[in-house]
Amino acid sequence: xxxxxxxxxxxxxxxxxxxxxxxxxxxxxxxxxxxxxxxxxxxxxxxxxxxxxxxxxxxxxxxxxxxxxxxxxxxxxxxxxxxxxxxxxxxxxxxxxxxxxxxxxxxxxxxxxxxxxxxxxxxxxxxxxxxxxxxxxxxxxxxxxxxxxxxxxxxxxxxxxxxxxxxxxxxxxxxxxxxxxxxxxxxxxxxxxxxxxxxxxxxxxxxxxxxxxxxxxxxxxxxxxxxxxxxxxxxxxxxxxxxxxxxxxxxxxxxxxxxxxxxxxxxxxxxxxxxxxxxxxxxxxxxxxxxxxxxxxxxxxxxxxxxxxxxxxxxxxxxxxxxxxxxxxxxxxxxxxxxxxxxxxxxxxxxxxxxxxxxxxxxxxxxxxxxxxxxxxxxxxxxxxxxxxxxxxxxxxxxxxxxxxxxxxxxxxxxxxxxxxxxxxxxxxxxxxxxxxxxxxxxxxxxxxxxxxxxxxxxxxxxxxxxxxxxxxxxx
Amino acid sequence: xxxxxxxxxxxxxxxxxxxxxxxxxxxxxxxxxxxxxxxxxxxxxxxxxxxxxxxxxxxxxxxxxxxxxxxxxxxxxxxxxxxxxxxxxxxxxxxxxxxxxxxxxxxxxxxxxxxxxxxxxxxxxxxxxxxxxxxxxxxxxxxxxxxxxxxxxxxxxxxxxxxxxxxxxxxxxxxxxxxxxxxxxxxxxxxxxxxxxxxxxxxxxxxxxxxxxxxxxxxxxxxxxxxxxxxxxxxxxx
Numbered sequence: 001x002x003x004x005x006x007x008x009x010x011x012x013x014x015x016x017x018x019x020x021x022x023x024x025x026x027x028x029x030x031x032x033x034x035x036x037x038x039x040x041x042x043x044x045x046x047x048x049x050x051x052x053x054x055x056x057x058x059x060x061x062x063x064x065x066x067x068x069x070x071x072x073x074x075x076x077x078x079x080x081x082x083x084x085x086x087x088x089x090x091x092x093x094x095x096x097x098x099x100x101x102x103x104x105x106x107x108x109x110x111x112x113x114x115x116x117x118x119x120x121x122x123x124x125x126x127x128x129x130x131x132x133x134x135x136x137x138x139x140x141x142x143x144x145x146x147x148x149x150x151x152x153x154x155x156x157x158x159x160x161x162x163x164x165x166x167x168x169x170x171x172x173x174x175x176x177x178x179x180x181x182x183x184x185x186x187x188x189x190x191x192x193x194x195x196x197x198x199x200x201x202x203x204x205x206x207x208x209x210x211x212x213x214x215x216x217x218x219x220x221x222x223x224x225x226x227x228x229x230x231x232x233x234x235x236x237x238x239x240x241x242x243x244x245x246x247x248x249x250x251x252x253x254x255x256x257x258x259x260x261x262x263x264x265x266x267x268x269x270x271x272x273x274x275x276x277x278x279x280x281x282x283x284x285x286x287x288x289x290x291x292x293x294x295x296x297x298x299x300x301x302x303x304x305x306x307x308x309x310x311x312x313x314x315x316x317x318x319x320x321x322x323x324x325x326x327x328x329x330x331x332x333x334x335x336x337x338x339x340x341x342x343x344x345x346x347x348x349x350x351x352x353x354x355x356x357x358x359x360x361x362x363x364x365x366x367x368x369x370x371x372x373x374x375x376x377x378x379x380x381x382x383x384x385x386x387x388x389x390x391x392x393x394x395x396x397x398x399x400x401x402x403x404x405x406x407x408x409x410x411x412x413x414x415x416x417x418x419x420x421x422x423x424x425x426x427x428x429x430x431x432x433x434x435x436x437x438x439x440x441x442x443x444x445x446x447x448x449x450x451x452x453x454x455x456x457x458x459x460x461x462x463x464x465x466x467x468x469x470x471x472x473x474x475x476x
Numbered sequence: 477x478x479x480x481x482x483x484x485x486x487x488x489x490x491x492x493x494x495x496x497x498x499x500x501x502x503x504x505x506x507x508x509x510x511x512x513x514x515x516x517x518x519x520x521x522x523x524x525x526x527x528x529x530x531x532x533x534x535x536x537x538x539x540x541x542x543x544x545x546x547x548x549x550x551x552x553x554x555x556x557x558x559x560x561x562x563x564x565x566x567x568x569x570x571x572x573x574x575x576x577x578x579x580x581x582x583x584x585x586x587x588x589x590x591x592x593x594x595x596x597x598x599x600x601x602x603x604x605x606x607x608x609x610x611x612x613x614x615x616x617x618x619x620x621x622x623x624x625x626x627x628x629x630x631x632x633x634x635x636x637x638x639x640x641x642x643x644x645x646x647x648x649x650x651x652x653x654x655x656x657x658x659x660x661x662x663x664x665x666x667x668x669x670x671x672x673x674x675x676x677x678x679x680x681x682x683x684x685x686x687x688x689x690x691x692x693x694x695x696x697x698x699x700x701x702x703x704x705x706x707x708x709x710x711x712x713x714x
Contacts, residue, residue, distance in 0.1 A: 050609060052617055054687040059577040163692025167576060170691065178691040363689075392611035393684060 034416035069103035070378030074385040076171035077374030084366025085174035091359030092175035099161035106154025107379035113147025160184040175363035206338040221330040221414035221439040224249035227298035235304030239377040291409035294381025296336035301326040311343035498538040506710020508703030513626035514539040572621035579687035580679030582695030588702035612662035623680040636671040
């Protein structure tokens with residue numbers, strides 16, 4: 001690559017986990033590439049080896065405090081395969097779905113209101129002292145309260161389905177350990193219409209923002225890509241189950257209704273020496289071209305329709321923007337995410353009115369197997385859980401592909417696009433840093449860095465010249 | 477009760493039958509004394525010392541000390557609560573007790589006692605000792621990480637099941653429950669219906685494929701602290 005300078009941004013704030021960004025420059029100060037280093041070591045695949053399989057859905061959800069339900073359910077689905085439960089009882093499946101929609105709802109709301117809205121409401125260049133959740137509470141108190149109450153509702157849904165709001169035990173191999181009592185149902189039903197109303201409002205904010213800023217966003221970390229998600233048999237969006245569909249950037253179906261039990265036939269993972277996170281790719285397309293995006297944007301792009309009325313109308317408006325072709329704007333993730341929020345609210349209402357949730361038949365079992373795969377559409381994208389279990393009921397192998405891993409290449413690309421547009425020379429501006437984070441945050445939310453959420457941006461930036469010398473260093 | 481023995485626990489006069497232990501008499505009177513190794517169906521053992529009370533100003537194990545006329549027993553004092561908490565904390569740091577995902581959570585006597593005693597985080601350093609699991613039996617799962625060496629399995633197998641499946645081996649920090657076989661648990665005559673399996677107070681001996689079947693909120697200690705069943709007797713007698 002010749003002589004390069006390296007610009008390092010760390011830590012990335014308002015993003016889950018500990019991230020660090022390196023922007024590599026050539027001698028002329030032009031960006032050659034950008035890398036998002038994920039330097040956390042997860043280790044779950046190793047330390048659940050030897051543990052009994054029924055423990056796994058409860059253990060692995062500790063991967064995350066924001067979307068633990070996704071891991072809980074993906075693992076439970078894999079364990080359904082292990083215990084031979086090929087078709088759950090209606091009560092079990094619908095309870096799990098309700099849990100999952102509650103989870104999607106609260107996670108998306110957290111992502112949008114708590115973590116992203118400061119960027120959208122105040123602008124990328126606003127003073128960090130204002131551009132945070134406290135700033136939102138001060139200037140838009142009604143909106144902030146909505147965000148809190150919407151997240152609370154999702155958490156209440158999780159509590160009545162999983163036992164508690166974070167890290168519950170509801171899904172067990174072959175089913176669920178409780179149904180929904182009439183009292184629990186009524187407790188949620190009384191608020192559901194308000195939730196749907198607020199969801200409409202959140203969707204409007206995201207949509208209007210995208211449409212109004214289309215020119216800027218069209219060039220903001222945007223790039224063509226394939227999109228992958230689960231899809232229901234009839235082509236509807238399904239966040240809980242389905243076959244794998246992948247479309248290319250033009251919308252052509254490359255993979256469709258693929259049975260995910262055989263995902264290793266089509267997907268492989270590459271390891272790179274500068275990140276602990278693997279790089280999944282479609283085998284047939286190779287490591288260079290086989291990457292794809294997952295998450296709300298991909299799901300709206302891959303779905304033929306959404307099976308709830310208001311979200312379907314919203315999906316059609318979304319698709320109209322690109323003439324029916326896939327939308328490849330990184331920042332359109334937020335709009336897609338809010339379509340899913342409305343969809344989740346509609347789905348929760350539909351489920352709450354379903355008498356199957358009061359059924360007594362909770363668990364089924366069949367012929368024991370030694371290997372199982374569970375996939376689910378987690379808030380941030382397709383989540384893969386794969387286990388092998390020995391005759392003594394102990395896990396011998398575990399492989400997890402989390403959505404952020406699938407979005408590894410896309411996030412790197414988004415950062416690179418932003419860096420190329422907004423960085424020149426050696427000066428690291430606040431505007432550049434903000435935009436790098438905004439691009440990452442479109443994919444991955446979470447809030448590990450509470451410090452920034454409260455106003456101070458703890459960034460350290462180093463400019464390293466082609467001789468490896470630090471020529472500039474800036475901390476805020 | 478002409479030959480009843482009268483004594484006091486924390487100043488409350490109790491009547492007991494000669495030969496009863498302090499714990500037995502207290503239980504009948506609806507007074508809960510914390511315990512881990514003691515079990516109502518097993519002979520007094522006195523190993524965990526969590527039931528330590530002051531008898532005429534001397535520490536004694538309530539589960540083994542017989543009652544005698546006029547004895548003055550102190551149980552609910554701050555000093556004893558601290559001693560009991562220390563003992564429970566030591567058990568927590570010696571084993572690998574991960575309550576957040578342990579399937580015994582909510583039904584575990586060690587966890588419940590920690591809550592009852594107001595234990596927050598152990599003040600002793602975790603030892604992170606390495607322990608084995610034995611999953612060889614088709615219906616029973618053994619996790620030595622969670623064993624507190626209370627000997628309930630050892631005693632239940634002998635006293636109640638008429639078997640001799642479990643036994644202690646090793647000394648000090650190396651002490652562990654071993655099985656009466658040359659290889660593993662599957663090679664013993666243990667059965668999943670044995671009292672030895674049922675009487676484990678923690679998540680060390682488990683029935684396979686029953687985990688998390690009871691939802692959070694309906695587990696033994698979700699809504700009331702350990703000992704509430706004993707204390708309910710006192711309320712019922714009033």
